[in-house]
Amino acid sequence: MLGYTMPYYNRLSPSDNKVYRRYYCEGCHQLKQGFGYRSTLTVNYDMTFNTILLNSIAGDVLDFSGTKRRLCVTDKPKADSDLMRKMAAYTLILTKWELHDDDEDKPSMKSRVASAALKGAIKKAVEEYPEYDRMVGEGFANLRALELRNCKDAVLMGRTFGDGLIGALRDIAGPCASDDLDNVFRQLSTVVYLMDAIDDLDEDFMEGTYNPLLPETGFVNAREYRLKHVYELTSMLNGEISLLQESYSKIRPKMRADTGICDNIVYYGIPESAKNVMIGNSTAKTSVSTVLSNRKDRNSDKA
16 A cells, blocks of 8 residues: 555545545646656655645645546646645655665665666756755654664654654645644654554564664564554554544634545544554555555556
């Protein structure tokens, strides 16, 4: 899969499902139009939610058509939206720093191939939005500093991750930016970080890479760890999800459209992702290297 911030489809109305798929496809179109076909490899659920939320508050382009082509990646953008163009560039810049972080943790052929494939697209995004690159880069540097100190506070790590993303998202929000909206993105990033840390326990243990949840000794496997620490892990996840929902409730009255989709993701989709992570049933890897290596498993969503 392509992230944890996805709808819970069993409770998503047909009309909201259609709009969600339209946004997902539009993210792909905006990437292709601005940065070439290879950039479309980076489209993901997390950035789709961010785009829906920001656009519903800013009201940049609230109504646009969906793609009609079978091979939808070849289609042109349907929304003439500065916000969506900026989100496409931001997605690539975030990808740049995720790949850099992966390379510092443990260089691999997957991350090298991904970096080489996206080099031109990332270079163009950085040239167009150097401030986004600077802000996200500083955020990852702060995260790396905590990693080097072997920080064991997973929530602090998640908040630090979120703090590094707020600056660019605040600029994209423009006049509609607010502290409450910042808190939504900070909490969302924290929740995603925690789920990813739980998801990656086995992989990080085997590769000897940093994970704030890994104990110094005694780790056997992720399944045993989740069972042994089920109450503290679920309490940590549920606490941060509750703070996300509380932050979201404060900005919801400002939304001009698509509340049904965002409500579904925040109140049902993310808790469902957390449940799947806890029972070891998650395949929602957020690493761009993994996303790229699993590209063949991705199907086009038609509006």
